[in-house]
Amino acid sequence: MIAVFAVAPVVLVTLLVGLRGVAAMRTTSDFLVASRRVSPLVNSAAVSGEYLSAASFLGVAGLVVKDGVGSLWYPVGFTAGYVAMLVLVAAPMRRSGAVTVPDFAEARLASRPLRVLSAVVVLVIAGLYLVPQFRTAGLVLSVVSGTPYWVGVVIAAAVVSVTLAVGGMRAATYVQAFQFCFKLVLFIVPAIWLLLSVGPQVRHDAVHPVEFTHFTRDTTVSFGLEVTLEVREPLTVGTPDGSRTYPPGDLRVTAGQTLVFPEGAAVPGVRGGAAPGGADWRRPLLHLGEEGYPLLTTWAILLATVLGTMGLPHVLMRFHTSPDGRAARRTAAITVGLLSVFYLFPGVYGLLGAVLVPQLHLSGATDTAVVALPAQVDAGTTGAVFTTLLTAGAFAAFLATSLGLLLVVAGAISHDLVPGGVGRLRFTVVAAAAVVVLLALPSARIDVGVLVTWGFTVAAATFCPLLVLGVWWSRLTAAGAIAGVTAGLLATSGGIVASLFGPPAHGWLAILIAQPAPWAVPLAFATMIGVSLLGRPPPWAAAAMLRLHLVERGSRTTSTPSPERELDGRDLGHSSWATRRSSAVRRVTRRLSR
Amino acid sequence: MTQQRRVAVTSPQTRLAHARRRAHTAWRPSALDPADAERALRVFAAQRRRAAVAVAALGALVFGLPVLLGALPVLAEVRLLGIPVAWPALVLVPFPAMVWLARWHLRHAERVEDRP
Numbered sequence: 001m002i003a004v005f006a007v008a009p010v011v012l013v014t015l016l017v018g019l020r021g022v023a024a025m026r027t028t029s030d031f032l033v034a035s036r037r038v039s040p041l042v043n044s045a046a047v048s049g050e051y052l053s054a055a056s057f058l059g060v061a062g063l064v065v066k067d068g069v070g071s072l073w074y075p076v077g078f079t080a081g082y083v084a085m086l087v088l089v090a091a092p093m094r095r096s097g098a099v100t101v102p103d104f105a106e107a108r109l110a111s112r113p114l115r116v117l118s119a120v121v122v123l124v125i126a127g128l129y130l131v132p133q134f135r136t137a138g139l140v141l142s143v144v145s146g147t148p149y150w151v152g153v154v155i156a157a158a159v160v161s162v163t164l165a166v167g168g169m170r171a172a173t174y175v176q177a178f179q180f181c182f183k184l185v186l187f188i189v190p191a192i193w194l195l196l197s198v199g200p201q202v203r204h205d206a207v208h209p210v211e212f213t214h215f216t217r218d219t220t221v222s223f224g225l226e227v228t229l230e231v232r233e234p235l236t237v238g239t240p241d242g243s244r245t246y247p248p249g250d251l252r253v254t255a256g257q258t259l260v261f262p263e264g265a266a267v268p269g270v271r272g273g274a275a276p277g278g279a280d281w282r283r284p285l286l287h288l289g290e291e292g293y294p295l296l297t298t299w300a301i302l303l304a305t306v307l308g309t310m311g312l313p314h315v316l317m318r319f320h321t322s323p324d325g326r327a328a329r330r331t332a333a334i335t336v337g338l339l340s341v342f343y344l345f346p347g348v349y350g351l352l353g354a355v356l357v358p359q360l361h362l363s364g365a366t367d368t369a370v371v372a373l374p375a376q377v378d379a380g381t382t383g384a385v386f387t388t389l390l391t392a393g394a395f396a397a398f399l400a401t402s403l404g405l406l407l408v409v410a411g412a413i414s415h416d417l418v419p420g421g422v423g424r425l426r427f428t429v430v431a432a433a434a435v436v437v438l439l440a441l442p443s444a445r446i447d448v449g450v451l452v453t454w455g456f457t458v459a460a461a462t463f464c465p466l467l468v469l470g471v472w473w474s475r476l477t478a479a480g481a482i483a484g485v486t487a488g489l490l491a492t493s494g495g496i497v498a499s500l501f502g503p504p505a506h507g508w509l510a511i512l513i514a515q516p517a518p519w520a521v522p523l524a525f526a527t528m529i530g531v532s533l534l535g536r537p538p539p540w541a542a543a544a545m546l547r548l549h550l551v552e553r554g555s556r557t558t559s560t561p562s563p564e565r566e567l568d569g570r571d572l573g574h575s576s577w578a579t580r581r582s583s584a585v586r587r588v589t590r591r592l593s594r
Numbered sequence: 595m596t597q598q599r600r601v602a603v604t605s606p607q608t609r610l611a612h613a614r615r616r617a618h619t620a621w622r623p624s625a626l627d628p629a630d631a632e633r634a635l636r637v638f639a640a641q642r643r644r645a646a647v648a649v650a651a652l653g654a655l656v657f658g659l660p661v662l663l664g665a666l667p668v669l670a671e672v673r674l675l676g677i678p679v680a681w682p683a684l685v686l687v688p689f690p691a692m693v694w695l696a697r698w699h700l701r702h703a704e705r706v707e708d709r710p
């Protein structure tokens with residue numbers, strides 16, 4: 001029932017708002033960047049709506065329950081990425097006149113191979129990001145309503161691809177902007193209600209955490225995935241076929257099993273994780289398993305999230321919908337504010353979750369902590385209403401993020417790899433959604449945290465150096481950019497593949513393999529700079545870079561022409577080619593390399 | 595009354611251009627007016643200075659705060675209104691600071707562009 005009330009309105013409203021955005025669409029620019037007519041406020045709401053995925057709506061609070069207070073560094077990194085975007089790339093990138101990131105690469109460096117390579121990187125990042133979104137849609141729907149996993153995946157794919165195929169970026173913009181407001185309300189109101197109605201004892205426990213060592217009441221835990229628990233003293237649990245006693249040692253719980261832990265029993269350990277409330281949990285820094293070096297881990301994750309946000313292709317594409325560079329910059333600034341409001345609240349859910357549903361860390365289902373909380377506070381109708389609201393918000397989160405990602409996939413295929421018209425773009429959207437469904441169906445068991453971290457780290461080591469150097473360094477060459485992007489892609493992917501399948505490592509080595517950003521990003525920058533310095537930039541390179549910093553005509557607030565130009569007495573609209581000679585520009589830009 | 599299909603009104607050239615298969619157009623280096631080049635160079639230098647300051651401030655905030663919290667574990671013990679000081683510091687310090695930094699940089703970056 002909850003599923004129907006939560007998901008059906010979100011799906012319907014998404015389709016309706018999306019159809020409102022349908023307008024006559026003739027060109028690729030109409031489809032991919034909404035004809036570049038989106039105002040900064042609407043665009044920043046859309047950026048925030050797109051960015052607040054399931055990872056923000058459910059994931060951060062779940063990580064607080066699982067790993068501790070230090071997980072609140074993730075939202076700090078997510079938001080700081082927009083400050084970096086505002087400062088370094090937003091306005092110049094928009095002025096390039098590109099539609100996608102590969103477009104930007106070609107506009108700045110005039111290299112077709114670089115465009116193809118960038119399109120491939122877009123597909124890698126979008127794939128790593130899109131599969132977890134569809135997967136979480138399937139899981140959340142199956143948790144709240146008991147439908148099979150594939151139903152949620154297919155519903156999400158159908159809604160997203162229909163909205164996009166019909167309305168393109170314009171529909172996506174309205175849906176995402178609307179869903180940001182929707183998510184903001186659905187996240188803040190239940191948080192305040194929870195805080196007010198949990199009672200003084202829980203509020204006290206939330207800020208005075210004690211390690212979760214013994215069950216304080218009979219606790220039912222259903223295991224969705226196979227888990228190995230470490231039983232430390234003989235443990236009697238209730239199973240559907242009567243109670244069983246396990247001796248100390250490893251206890252393998254198969255997927256789909258439900259165990260009832262009696263009051264007072266010792267909590268078994270979970271491999272690779274500390275129990276909520278312990279000393280590691282309370283420390284305001286991140287930690288990776290029991291490897292130590294909390295400061296290194298925190299820095300590694302901050303670096304990946306800040307620089308990764310700057311290179312996420314679906315976010316960058318949203319900035320191209322702004323009318324000019326100045327509007328793109330304002331969009332980034334407003335986004336920082338909007339995200340800051342939202343991110344005040346995941347901590348509330350996390351701290352309450354650690355007190356009320358600490359057992360979720362046994363089954364590894366801490367992602368459902370947010371949705372599980374209202375039922376713990378109020379078993380009646382009010383609790384059910386708030387569960388419904390939070391489920392609706394979570395479903396909106398998958399849809400908004402998937403819209404942007406699917407659009408960027410369609411753009412990479414039908415605009416960059418095999419250029420075609422609007423008709424081909426519409427078809428690509430549907431085809432790409434079908435492929436992602438096929439990828440998401442077998443991934444129910446994958447740890448999505450790894451995939452999303454992977455996506456962020458790849459973006460940080462490929463597009464971040466490409467954009468930053470492309471905008472701020474005139475000596476970047478196409479060969480350097482290709483070498484740097486390749487090095488970044490191989491280094492980050494190699495590190496993460498090694499941490500998943502390679503030999504076990506310990507200490508700082510393990511952290512640097514699982515979180516390769518601290519060395520992969522400098523490596524990519526160094527490769528790009530080194531290879532560029534070996535070659536020679538083409539003569540027009542400095543002009544191509546400077547053009548990105550030149551304010552568009554007509555968008556300056558003070559519209560009085562500069563006095564020196566009036567003295568000059570030239571009519572700029574009719575200047576002859578003699579004064580536009582590229583040698584004249586080169587003489588000016590030669591000062592850059594001095 | 596029969597329902598008529600709505601047709602976009604375009605000039606014959608535009609219609610032809612849209613109907614044609616869109617081949618990848620040859621890349622042309624961007625033209626920059628020499629008068630604009632001088633100005634662009636000035637704006638670029640000023641924006642680069644601004645950006646360096648803002649990135650340094652952001653780095654100090656985002657990477658300095660974990661150092662501070664790691665170096666002073668006492669912050670996790672001291673309580674204000676019953677809450678360990680280090681916990682709200684993770685939320686109530688970085689977010690307002692970043693909003694302020696974004697505003698500050700936006701104002702200065704636009705001022706640089708508005709300069710004649």
